[in-house]
Each structure stands twice: as C-alpha cells, then as structure tokens.
Amino acid sequence: MPNSRSKAPTPDALRTAEDAIATVAKQVKFTIAEYPVSLYVNRFTDDENDRYFVPEYQRKLAWNDEQKSQFIESLLVGLPIPFMFFYQTAGGRMEIVDGSQRMRAMRAFLKENLRLRELTLIPELNGFQFEHLPTDRKNKLEDVTIRTIILDTETDPSTRAEMFARINRTGTIANEAEIRRGSIPGPVTELIKELAESDQFVEMTPLTEKAINQREREELVTRFFAYTNTNETENGRFPGYRDRPKKFLYDYLKSANQLAEASPDSIREMRQEFEQMLTFVQNTFENRFQKSERGRTIPRVRFEAISVGSALALREQPDLRITPEEVATRMVDADFDRVVVSDGANVRSKLEGRIDLIKSILLAQ
Structure with a gap:
C-alpha cells in the first residue's frame, strides 16, 4: 500500500517559513x-x-x-x-x-x-x-x-490593505476597488475614478446595479493600467505577479501614484492611451468587451485580454486598422472563447496567454 503521508518540509523550508512569518x-x-x-x-x-x-x-x-x-x-x-x-x-x-x-x-x-x-x-x-x-x-x-x-x-x-479585505469578508463587503481607493490616494487613483465614470466607458461596459455599486468599472480600469504598464519592464513582465492579482494591483497602484506625482505629464499620457484603446475597441470588436451583444456583464478575463491586447498592438502599430468582421473571424479561428474561461484565470500563464492572443489576432502574427 502506498505511503499516504505527505513529505515533511526540510529544515531550510521550515527556517524560510519562520522568517516569512x-x-x-x-x-x-x-x-x-x-x-x-x-x-x-x-x-x-x-x-x-x-x-x-x-x-x-x-x-x-x-x-x-x-x-x-x-x-x-x-x-x-x-x-x-x-x-x-x-x-x-x-x-x-x-x-x-x-x-x-x-x-x-x-x-x-x-x-x-x-x-x-x-x-x-x-x-x-x-x-x-x-x-x-x-x-x-x-x-x-x-x-x-x-x-x-x-x-x-x-x-x-500593503499589510493594511490585506487586513481591510480580510476584516470585510463578512457582513457587507468593502471590495478590492473600494479598499484601494480608500487606502492609496493619489493622481492615478483619481484618474482611474475619472475614467471609470466617463460616458464612453460607461456606455461600453453595461453592468448590473450591484456591480456598479461595487465599483467594478474602477476594478477594470485598474487592471488595464496595471497589466499594460508592467507588460515590459527592466524587471521582466508583470514583476511581482504571483497568480494573485490583489496584491499585484495594490503594489502597482501605490508605485504608479508615486511615479505620477514625480512626473505629472504621465497622467495625460495614461488618459490618452486609455481613451484611444476604447475608441479602437468600439470600432474593431463587434461586441466590444461583452461576450454577446445583449450581455449585462463584462467578464474580467475578457476585458483584460481585449483592452490590454489592443493597447499593446496599438503601441506597435499606432495606425492599426482592421474590420470587425476580420477580427471576429480570427477570434473564432483562434478559439478565443475557450481561452477566456474563468477556471484558473489568474494563473500567470493564462493571463499572459489571453493578452498575447488578442495582440497577435490584431497584428496578424
């Protein structure tokens, strides 16, 4: 009969765990x-x-x-x-x-x-x-x-933010977008709030009243900037991402606010890139961020893929033009709907895969 007991941690592993605690x-x-x-x-x-x-x-x-x-x-x-x-x-x-x-x-x-x-x-x-x-x-x-x-x-x-989230897991929940807004003030936080409430973005992201009250649009905008602006850095792609977007997004927003305070022009550039992405998606994707024309939800995995993938494609080819019909055909050929399922959605390889897939579809790579 096979030994069902798990292997005990090594002394080094125990010391590492104790140091972390x-x-x-x-x-x-x-x-x-x-x-x-x-x-x-x-x-x-x-x-x-x-x-x-x-x-x-x-x-x-x-x-x-x-x-x-x-x-x-x-x-x-x-x-x-x-x-x-x-x-x-x-x-x-x-x-x-x-x-x-x-x-x-x-x-x-x-x-x-x-x-x-x-x-x-x-x-x-x-x-x-x-x-x-x-x-x-x-x-x-x-x-x-x-x-x-x-x-x-x-x-x-970051410890405060984690404690905020844990304490508010019972009763009426203060979600991650609300927690970040309350604990990390700064110019990028204000920009995210502004863009989340913009007429164009609201029109392109139909949501339930519950999702709106939970600031889901701020969550989506935060994810766009976090993944777009850490896609390629001197420390690699998405540095610090460990299959847990919560801490990654918190750390990004904290850093982005600090950088924006030192370089105010970056806010204008971020706003411009976001608005260009929205217009491109509006003109290029038949259902924009929705799975179907009448959908009342915006799956995060789908939004991440389309928004970030489009922005990265536009960085490489600013004058990119492609018809919605061609994009729809390529998405079907690439089995895009299978790629953007929620199972294991936050695994790093799946995050990178869905973003890269949209980028390659748009650039015909």
Whole structure:
C-alpha cells in the first residue's frame, strides 16, 4: 500500500517559513483600546469631518433602522460586541476600518433621535428614543465599553490593505476597488475614478446595479493600467505577479501614484492611451468587451485580454486598422472563447496567454 503521508518540509523550508512569518508580523503594529459608547459618539458627529471618520470606500455601507435598533438592543442587554477596527492617520485622526455601521447606530440613537423598532429580546422598548430612557439607564448605556484595535501609522500599507479585505469578508463587503481607493490616494487613483465614470466607458461596459455599486468599472480600469504598464519592464513582465492579482494591483497602484506625482505629464499620457484603446475597441470588436451583444456583464478575463491586447498592438502599430468582421473571424479561428474561461484565470500563464492572443489576432502574427 502506498505511503499516504505527505513529505515533511526540510529544515531550510521550515527556517524560510519562520522568517516569512516574522517579517510579516513586524509589519503589523497595533494597540488595543477600550472606550465607552459616549466617547465614540462624541468624537463622531458626522461621517467625514470629526476626529473619527468613515473612509470613502465605506460610506455607502449603512444599516437600516431595524439593524441599528438591534445593535442598540445588544448594548442595552450586555451582549458581547465584536472588536471595532481603526487606523490612526499621521494627523492623529481615526479612520474607521471596521465598525462604521455600529458607530452610526450609536450616534443615531444617542444624538439623532432614532426610534427603536423590531426588537426581539426586549420588544417592550419598541418605539423608544434615547430621551425616553430613565437617567440611570442612559448613563449605563453611555458607559458600556467596546474594544477597538488601532493600527499604527507605521503599519505597512500593503499589510493594511490585506487586513481591510480580510476584516470585510463578512457582513457587507468593502471590495478590492473600494479598499484601494480608500487606502492609496493619489493622481492615478483619481484618474482611474475619472475614467471609470466617463460616458464612453460607461456606455461600453453595461453592468448590473450591484456591480456598479461595487465599483467594478474602477476594478477594470485598474487592471488595464496595471497589466499594460508592467507588460515590459527592466524587471521582466508583470514583476511581482504571483497568480494573485490583489496584491499585484495594490503594489502597482501605490508605485504608479508615486511615479505620477514625480512626473505629472504621465497622467495625460495614461488618459490618452486609455481613451484611444476604447475608441479602437468600439470600432474593431463587434461586441466590444461583452461576450454577446445583449450581455449585462463584462467578464474580467475578457476585458483584460481585449483592452490590454489592443493597447499593446496599438503601441506597435499606432495606425492599426482592421474590420470587425476580420477580427471576429480570427477570434473564432483562434478559439478565443475557450481561452477566456474563468477556471484558473489568474494563473500567470493564462493571463499572459489571453493578452498575447488578442495582440497577435490584431497584428496578424
């Protein structure tokens, strides 16, 4: 009978793994604090301008009055409350990474006359506002403490982004595009937002309301620039890509913002290349980025292949002209639809393969 036990890691592998753990652990710097409800509310008079504030990528995430009421009910009866999660900015303000809905619920009840509703544990309080509670109950509620993890300003930005994503995997999700927008401000981030909202791009990328709210168009624009501008570098193709686009896209955007701040003209050039690509795709591909004429989704793998492949072809041949009929025929001959399937889509070889296929189709290589 074959030995089913897996091979044990070598001593070198164990040392390498331990070093990796130690390196990442050093990047995570935080303290744990415990404050009363009254302090949280007094430092959070509105979403954007007070000492505690909600980052842009979370401002659309909000509980309804029933959810707010049930959280207040939990505080009143002493149920355990999960940690909140803040990031302390260089200016000393607190960005609410996880907990904005709870913060809003506390503010709504204590300061904004929220009327409790749909309570399950103490339905006798349905219809009550904070002012209706006896003084001793008000005091007890204001003195309830909630623990908060506070990330230090020195915490590595990529580590912060990863933690943002992990914390927001439950409940209402703050997706990758929202996280990048909130944690990596800069000229390229603003350009991505601008282009994602441009009339031409919106018209060419029909999406569901859910995808729009999740900033899918910003995700697509980010992928276009990341793959186009790292296709050929002194460190090779897509340096740092490890079959995980999340970290690759984060690192690219961070670097691109820094380069754009040093070279403002690059923003104009990036905008021009993106708009030229859109016009070319509009005139050259029968269904543009869609799989079919009436499609209401834009598969990322298809968008990456067509947008980046077209841009790279135009870099080699700026006056490239080819009819939609010819492109459609070549795509069928090359079995393009089979290439852009989602299985293993982020594997490096498949990413490179689908981009190169469109480029070769356009240049007849």
